[in-house]
Amino acid sequence: MSGTEVRANKWGVGVELAEDHLGPIRFLAAISGREDDLRLGLHVLPDQQMLHPLVNPEDAKAIRKKVEKNVAETLARGGLEGAQTRVELIEDDEIERGLCEGGERLGLDALVIGRRARRDEDPIVRLGEVARRVLRRLPAPVVVVPPDFGSPGDAGLGKGPILLATDLSEHCDAAASFAADLAARLERPLILAHGTQAFHWGVSYIPAEAMARLQDQARSGADQKLVSWAKGRGLEGAKHEVFMGDPVKHLLRIADSEDAAVLVTGSRKLGAVERLFLASVSSELAAAASCPVAVVG
Structure with a gap:
């Protein structure tokens, strides 16, 4: 995707x-090498008002200062430091709410x-409750990374390539832009993957x-639709692959066989009632993929 301009x-x-x-810090260090990129380390700590009167203002200030130092040191151990790296402490009694509202406030x-x-x-638990709830809200494109990403031996x-999973709906338009930008940033090819239903x-x-x-015939028809969809979004130069059947199973297979850097997918943002009956493909991918998964709403 050499024709795509890379923006800051x-x-x-x-930060845990x-x-x-x-892993998340190491991943961000690997992809945000531009001098004009700004990297913010978000850490949620308990609302100081919730601790009152157990903590006086002086103690609260000392706690914040110590936590800020610990977060900065953790970022540095993961490879993020320098003038373009900043610590953002967020006070909230719920981690996922703090991350989401902080992400929205910071733009x-x-x-x-x-x-x-x-x-x-x-x-049994692969994704974790905090990650699952953040994916439900999607305050911005969310990239879910294995905790051991980039550790010794990893x-x-x-x-x-960057692998973009698309169902050809409007829910994937923002994901397509994000994937193209990421491919240009990392100087990687882009692969489009689209599935069609299997015959039962x-x-x-x-x-x-x-x-x-x-x-x-079904694969050929799906391939033609994918080519048309890609052309309408300026992605006609991307390689594409059509599969038939379970999207999670096939997308994980493609990501592994291609040694994908990142798997990007859109999200329908299922409501509370829908989540009772329908599994979220994006959440399943984020929980099971061996590579980082970006979910874009």
Whole structure:
């Protein structure tokens, strides 16, 4: 995507004061090398008013100063320091609310956060409640990063392309712009991935050759729609891939096989009732992918 102009960004990263959760900071250090990029380390601490009268004003000031120092040191250990790196302390009794409202107030171009699961493990809780709630609100494009990203022995940023997952709806327009900008920033190719529904009816009695023709026709039609969609957004030079079936399964496969640097997807922002019945593809990808996943609303 060499024709895309790379612009300066105001990046935010949620900072956890734990040595084994430096992944989001390392990721931001890897992609924000421009001199005019601004990197803000966001850390949420309890609202001082909630602690009153346990903490007097002098103690509260000392606590903030100590936390600010700890956050700055954590950012530096992850590779973020210098004049374009700043600490933003946010007082709130709910971490996800503090991150979301802080991100909106600061006008972030993107917010980088961590998830619970490392790349090499498969626990019951993969995403974590804070990350899940931030993805529901999407105060800005949110990039979810494994906590061990870039740690000793970890490969860090993939050597492959930026992978954009699209359902060709308006929900993916902002994601397309974000992915193109990221591809230009990292000087990586862009791959577009689009899925079409698999056939579930008549599989048992339709002849195999006829079923193969139907599937080929469905893929061909989806490919033509993807080409048209890409052209309308200035992405006609991007490689594209069409799959049939479960989008999470196939997108994870493509991301792994291509060694994708980042997987970018749009979001429909499901309501509370919808979430009871429908799984969010973007949240599932963010929880399971081995690479960072950017969710753009």
